[in-house]
Amino acid sequence: MKYRRLLSAFFFSLIPMLAQAEYRVFVLKISTSAKPSEGQDASENTEPAFRLVESTLDPEQYRAFYPVAADETITYIDTWRCYGRTGGMKPLCPNPKGQIPSEENPGP
Known part of the structure; x- marks a missing residue:
């Protein structure tokens, strides 16, 4: 009976060490629809403005957490998994694929 309790206590002490935090990072493209202004020709500026976040x-x-204008669309570009915690304002882990360089200040 003592061995059973000792073995149970040993396994319960290992559980916190085996648990690891992880999170997912998304690259989002937030673009605005290009509408020509009154004095501007429609053929001049047809590319929509966008930012990567x-x-x-x-x-x-x-969209639910940050204010996004009604004419802005959010498109998912890329994602990857990171291990560890995000507490303490730690920076997000870099993209392991190396396709999109990390920005200095990615937030709006």
Whole structure:
């Protein structure tokens, strides 16, 4: 009976060491629809303006958490998994694929 308790205590002490935190980073493209102004020709500026944002929120969560204009669309570009915690304002882990360089200040 003593061995059973000792063995149970040993396994319960290992559980916190085996648990690891992880999170997912998303690269979101937030673009505005290009509408020509009154004095501007429609053929001059047809490319929509956009910005890339690295976030731990997916597109739906990002729109609910941050203010996004009604004419802006959020498109998912890339994602990867990171190990560890994000507490203490730690920076997000870099993209292991190396496709999109990390910005100095990715937040809006």
